[in-house]
Amino acid sequence: MAPPDLSLLTTDPWDGDTLHEECGVFGIFGDADAASHTALGLHALQHRGQEAAGAVTFDGEHFHSHRGFGHVSDNFKAESVVSRLQGHAALGHVLYSTSGEIIIRNVQPLFADFEFGGLALGHNGNITNALTVRQELVRRGCLFQSTSDTEVVIHLIAISQQPTVEERVIDALRQLEGAYSMVALTNAAMYGVRDPMGVRPLVIGKLDKAYILCSETCALDIIGAEFVRDVAPGEMVIIDENGLRSVKPFPSYDSKFCIFEYIYFARPDSVCEGSSVYEVRKKIGEELAKESHVPCDVVVPVPDSGVPAALGYAAAINVPFEYGIIRNHYVGRTFIQPTEKTRHLGVKRKHNINRAQIEGKRVILVDDSIVRGTTSTKIVDMVRQAGATEVHLRISSPPTAHPCYFGIDTPEREQLFAAQHDLDGMTKLLGVDSLAFISTDGLYRAVGHAKRDTDNPQFCDACFTGEYPSALTDLNAEALPHQLSLLTEGRA
Template sequence: MRSLSHMIHPPVVHREHFRDADDDHPRLECGVCGVWGAPADEASAIVALGLHALQHRGQEACGIASVNQTRFHTERHMGHVGEAFGGTDLPERMPGTAAVGHTRYSTAGGSFLRNIQPMFADLDQGGIAIGHNGNLTNFHFLRNQLVGEGSIFQSTSDSEVILHLIARSRKAKIVDRFIDALARIEGGYALVAQTRTKMIGARDPLGIRPLVLGQLGDAWVLASETCALDTMGATFVRDVEHGEVIVIDHEGLRSIKPFPARAARPCLFEYVYFSRPDSVVNGRSVYGVRKRMGEGLAREFPIDADVVVPVPDSGVPAALGYAQASGIPYEMGIIRSHYLGRTFIQPSQGARQKGVAMKHSPNRAVIEGKRVVLIDDSIVRGTTSVKLVRAVRAAGAREVHLRSASPPILWPDFYGIDMPERDQLIAANKTMEEMRELLEVDSLGFLSVDGLYKAMGETGRNAAAPQFTDHYFTGDYPTRLVDREIEEGGRDAIGRQLSLLVTA
């Protein structure tokens, strides 16, 4: 093995470089979708419909890989699903009865064509295409180890590590090789893989990232959210369980649970922001949870006001809940334009400053002279919030009271969410009063952690055994952060990880 010195400072991808400067919301890495057993040559078109429904999970790039008997057809494009796969000729371009697809927003790796998924590789047993939603917390450790042993990488995405681990496994069967690779990775993931004879789905042992199973006639479907099943016309069967591997082939479907049982801890931000409101995630209606978040916020931070206004679109359900619980009228006081893509982002600071006004326009008719309660799903850095507050005041609001339907974000994420480091998180560096002054509001309130758990149908957070992944609010990370430990701890940390690897 090579010297370990090259592992002390693994390459760091600065995720902020890929961020829309005028959008302060967190971003999720991607969405995945797959179909097995579709009518002849229709698989790619069905997957394209699913990806269209999952567009909110990733808007930088998309890809599909279909298989027709023994031949794979792959296409990967920058841009939206409709632009890449909206043509009626898709079944001719990408024939087959099985396909997997992916829509991407980069968190690990940059915005380059070589990082777009599904990633494809020719193994000794044939081709395999894989789509990955999530982030591996030991990506750099594994990548550097594989490079040191002779592996050659074609991308900077953590998803390629999984392909290399599958290729290097000594197991005889492809499913066993896939499971062998899963045993080496850590973090949050939902995977959909396609070989010429099988579709394989997997969810991380804690169920951090979501994955659902459905049926479309005689075909089986895997997708990140139930909204994709609805768009395809598929029927929801069940959630893929945490730590479960599903194998679908001509003999049917079988479930494998290869790892020790652990309590599930799904990601709370799926409910706060990421999932579409019409999806049902882990048995809970996203829309219903968000409305209850607003109701809890009204109980925890009441205010005498004239109108409740959501920050569209993600703040709408919580604002409805706040209005109903408080008795304050709900109005669409901010109108959002849905026709500004990343291609419209301007390079100059002066042009960027106009970005919020172009995306969110105050509705003066319902704001002027009013005491406004402004409801957003979350507050990250506060850069967008202060611009919106100023715009609402400029439209004549007499008072502005800002409410966040999630608790203060205090810690960064390492499981597939594009979130700034701690020194850029406003709540981690300011007191409540300092935040209120910085955001230029008359009052400020965040839903409590227990309030969020109650919106989820729990009585509160079980500190001894948390029911959800909530580290961005609490600092309680549910897995080891191997790459972060190495980055901060140097050679000693590498030694600890290698010893753990040997004993695993």
């Protein structure tokens, strides 16, 4: 028997058919329990990155750091780790690596010593001209330590001729394109910034006198902090011993928040840009029902991410909602590696049929998206095997036909199911009686707009429309070193 293909392994090597958020950040300034609160905040953001976690703290004199592969609970469970991370300020990060280069030097926060002191940096997003900028920096003599796009920011700060740290950070960021929600920690302050389009979320919270900057409000809830507001697109906030200050150092752009955060990436208990993610998902389900309902006996979600949309769908048509598929919540970690004989069991490892809710019924199956189509095919097959008389698949996103270049790991276009097949083709390949995706306008109605503004869309929706809101300089550049060399290192 051929050995398993270890090159394909991620934290969950059975599952190559989901989209992954690439990162989450959590920073806190002015808190006696900065490290513990950061570990808890990262735990709440675990869905944004499961392959590595790290934190840097500052105690007024020294920086302390801890980074490791795996989940937050693996890295911060030891009392000795948290007690070593001394200080009143901390910055943490969870990472999902896209390139397979899961090396410790890519695990954030990145840290560097400058003439003004130390600076730790955590990033959520993707810089679309990072390779182009990196090539120029290398030509000028910069020595890169990682393959992370975030490292270009460190070097741009290092070579900036601006007089203050704040101006050097702004100078660096002005040279970048793409999506970035970043938090930086220095000896004197914590900085939070969102790119001018505000593609990825970043929120401000408060816990007593301490300020928090983090990716989602669920990370505030877990430590009992109050939500203050979102960092605005193109805004930089500076938090120091005098409190919080705001500057708008970038040219003004129209907001292009990632609409997929509402559909799938953000946690349902988070509030993004003033809207409850859970409520938006239910509304998407309602819109989907209005657009594409057929007679049925039961509405069944593909758990967990399909649940709120299925609830909205069932309520809209007054048909029972049932958990016809049960998800095993303990499969995120690898306990055995798949072999050729067992890899096909991946979906069963995660989902099992609740037969009594399916057998003899016409089923509306609700899921959030179709990526490669492999998981959906297997789930539909499981539902049929359980005795469903009809299976109608409803998807709470438009067809995902284009890759994301703004911080979500998506397969190349050739591997995206919706890029390769029309609706009829997909319906046949999936083996369903009918298939419908929410329309783009239906999605926009669910997030509070009458329709999509085709001249200037209110959100980034490029993975559905192919209309990217920012330049893709690296993608369009010729002769860039897409494979960066770097010594491999052992896993921590």
